[in-house]
Amino acid sequence: MTITVEPSSLSLNDVHRLLKLQKQANGLFTDYLTLEPLTEFEQQDLSRISNDFERYLAAGKISEGMVKFFTIAPLMRLAGFYDIPIRLTMEDVVGIAVEDEDKIIKGRMDILAVNQAEAITTPPFWVLVIETKNSAIDVFEGVPQLLTYAFKSLEEQSSVWGLVTNGLRYQFVYLKQSNPPIYQLMPSLSLNETQSSTVLLQVMKAICELPGFSL
Template sequence: MPLTVEASSLSLNDVHRFLKLDKLSNASFTDFLSLEPLSEFEQQDLLRIGNDFERYLSAGKISEGLVKFLTIAPLMRLAGFYDVPIRLTMVDSIAIAVEDEDTNIKGQMDILAVNSAQAKTPPVFWVLVIETKNSAIDVSEGLPQLLTYAFKSLEQQTSVWGLMTNGLRYQFVHLIQDKPPTYQLMSLLNLNESESSKLLLQVFKAICQLLNI
């Protein structure tokens, strides 16, 4: 009987070994995305999101659930992820059979955005996979889980975006189906630094618009 392991228990070395996934040098957002200027309304709304988060953070550690509520949900709405044909799901289960090893990986991703326009004829296009942590945890600790969940989408598409966040800091990852599959980390972004937060929203919007390209 195959050994079943939880994605949350995997180290980065485990992920590289099990999934035969290679890390390339860090990349720039503009290598893959077309970033558009933000409107005055978007900048003001972004500032409110940052201020709300800072107010809660000043009072102490923010739980993973509250991180989603205070930052991810409003950022995704502002970026267009609530619009048709994108559909958001939370705590979706995944299962991966590891090639050449008698092992299955299982886990539950936090947030998944898919293009549901072709939902009646699967597979659908995975737009963005998000792994959240509480505000006291470094975002990099979510990388093994995020890579595992995002890797699942490469069974049906050539690339996918992932995001790790603790509410304050955000790191996007771009995975590509190749031989072997690869991933690249993007620059770390901060919600409460003006220029960095603007870039964060620009990236959210650009990823959201990928399905229209």
């Protein structure tokens, strides 16, 4: 009998065991990305996004949906994710059969950005997988779920970026196909700190501009 497991129920140890995924030492963004300076317009718009979120956060907990609305949507637009050839999808179902066990891990990703530069590419290249949480949840609680969704892309491509956020804190993860597959946590970033938020947007822009390629 096959058992269906929700990604949200998995611990980090579960992810390591079920997916044979191994953690490497924490990495640096500049190991994989070229971070370009922001324009004055980008810096001003970034400040507005931060100020809008802080104003609502001061009034109380912000729901997962509102986190997407106030931070992820405007940040992705500013970073270029709304432009061709990137396409965004939401609530895509992901299913992963677990080797040597009668289990299927099945759930819905919050946001997926894919590169469709080559119309004939099937499946499209996954650029960024995003998992959002409400503002009261620590971002690290969402890492196992994010890793599970992002892991699916390694069936077709050599690496992928993931992001989990509660609106205020942003944790990027880099996954890479190897034997066994590996992942690295990147430096945690914050929307309400000027230097950190600048790096956040620089990273999102750099990921958006990565060329798509499969195995």
